[in-house]
Amino acid sequence: VKAPRVELVCIGSELLAGKVNTHAAALGIKLADIGLSIAREHTVPDNRAVMRQTFAEALRRSDVVISAGGLGPTFDDVTRDVWSEVTRRPMTEDAALVADIRRKFISRGLQMAPANLRQAQVLRGARSIPNPNGTAPGQYLLLGRKTLILLPGPARELFPMFETFVLPRLRTRHRNLHSRLKTFLIAGVPESQVDQMIRPLVDKYRRVGGCTIVHGILASHSLITVKFRVEGSGRAAVDAVARRLAGEFRTVLKAIVVGEDEERMENIVGVMLARRKETVAVAESCTGGLVSRMITDRPGSSNYFLEGAVTYTNSAKTRRLGVRPALFTRHGAVSEEVARAMATGIRRSSRATYGLSITGIAGPGGGTREKPVGLVHIACAAPGKITSKRFTLKGDRSWIRQRSSVMALDLLRQAIVRRARP
């Protein structure tokens, strides 16, 4: 069985001028569930000529083409029209869709604008894809062995439509394909060193027992992800190869792996806390709520996350966390002493198992010769033991905040591990 080629075209000038496009990353994950992967992604502006060329090339090259965006009611939404030209399929107005769109407007107490009627235009032969979260329906069109899928741009409309309508149909159409992704998360080791450790396995295992293996390695915010994907036909065969390779990788990476099949440190920590029925509270300064937000991104985090304090001012650090004012005058707000006092303070007042703290200078202002932008202190108060760490990061405000949050979460992870294996 040969895997079908999937190509994704995202439409929207804003995606090339400030708005981040998350579709490729997120659809890639969903498609992996049914053994497919995206071969190429393109982002094009709301420009008919560029859209026409890109659509035509994608449809010529690939088996499944997904277009995302440009189905709205406004003047710059022309995806339907361009696909109609490229596929030479005329469009007709679907009466049921008109009624449905009108109903949606009424239910929100709004009047339907004439422009919204364009959203009821369907390519000849296409099935309309219901959109529970918006007015723009999608379209699903089989062209011989090829599949063309039109979806709206907003993620909250696109993803439910993709999961409910598109994914089951693609699964049925390509049912003999299987794939298994395995990831190892690594902290505290440079990428080139990890590369050296796994290189023999990567070179050795490209094809095993009729399956293809694609390897990857990726560094991000002080974490390294090693991954491989096994692709082939027959679920049992694919699973067996994946298990065998995972065993070999595990042996090689044993000393440095912090988690498997999970790329986010906050989720690794969350699983550990939930399993041990332990809790955490967070006191943050320079990261302004980022650590709390990362921890609470995970559904169910209310079982182990008690509270967060974003103490930007010194007086808030004193009032909320009991940090003694003398520490500020003696050591400064960004110091090991204050970090430790913050961790102890939030742990005590919240009665959490662990108190995690972070104080630093995220920039661009506020740095001095002794305490430059990028200086960060983190601390973790555990029962009977406080650990802390100091580091200086080079990068912009957002990167310093991101990276120091991940490092704080790793400090918490180490504290949990230490307590679990005394």
Next chain:
Amino acid sequence: VKAPRVELVCIGSELLAGKVNTHAAALGIKLADIGLSIAREHTVPDNRAVMRQTFAEALRRSDVVISAGGLGPTFDDVTRDVWSEVTRRPMTEDAALVADIRRKFISRGLQMAPANLRQAQVLRGARSIPNPNGTAPGQYLLLGRKTLILLPGPARELFPMFETFVLPRLRTRHRNLHSRLKTFLIAGVPESQVDQMIRPLVDKYRRVGGCTIVHGILASHSLITVKFRVEGSGRAAVDAVARRLAGEFRTVLKAIVVGEDEERMENIVGVMLARRKETVAVAESCTGGLVSRMITDRPGSSNYFLEGAVTYTNSAKTRRLGVRPALFTRHGAVSEEVARAMATGIRRSSRATYGLSITGIAGPGGGTREKPVGLVHIACAAPGKITSKRFTLKGDRSWIRQRSSVMALDLLRQAIVRRARP
């Protein structure tokens, strides 16, 4: 003057399988500063055949090609090799780069792996672009009238290199081009209604006084952005057209615009607070620190953001904010009463001008028939006046958290406006 066509190719399998690619959005903003825009973006996996085809097409079609990623030391970094094939330029090892890479490893107390030597390979005729934040240098190659730019993938390496080395050179090469972007941020009105309001202006102004105008409209998280870009030669002419159009848009959108040239509500609020020397403190439940993080994303936010409390548990709401336990039993933690008590509590204890609060059910668990997932209460306590709002959102956890944070910030904005014009 005809604007040069810029094309961006991002390389990395991870970008098609879970890692969000922010380069197109961010580089688009930087390029706009010198009057350029990205005509197309492609994301391709670490696969030589796909890379070869995409690179060749981009170089044939466009005047400036930027490739991002695949310059690392590991087995899957093959961008240099593929560009060497496509441009038919052999590579040579640059002795100065070898010394520089070795020096960087030594300064970090690490040994240089032999694989890192590949990073010192330079295409014939290319200039090497220094990388202060990593070991992979970039490359800048003029091919007749075309410019080819190779940059590493990590944003903290790519952007400083782009700003310091690439941008000034592109500016000089295309010095007659100018462009001016104008944006209006709108809250509380549906996209199709805004579209109807501006449609006459959009249809009327496509070309004015030798300049081209590109219009756009975009909805995101309960906010709508209307924008246009004026492009042409001669800064004075471009500026004059932009000013004139801005005036007409301003007249039409007057009643619903919340800010100009700023797409983020937290920054609009930040500017207002800083100008009025007022302060804010935030108490969050379901958003878990997101509102605090958004506010503190802005440099200088320490001038008006005093503190945040992420009170996930009822006991934290009582201890930190003084919410009376009777309110939980009588109304529940997600209620107008608790939202108002949280806002009042954080305002009082922090002594901020405004206390902003948010409590809700972000899901996927925790919903009931009376209080479903997506129910959110927000409140803002200002001197002498508390306002609150209740809404039910449909979407996943992340979307509910995002959207309700923006709505809370809009409530704060309204409170500031009301106080400023009594």
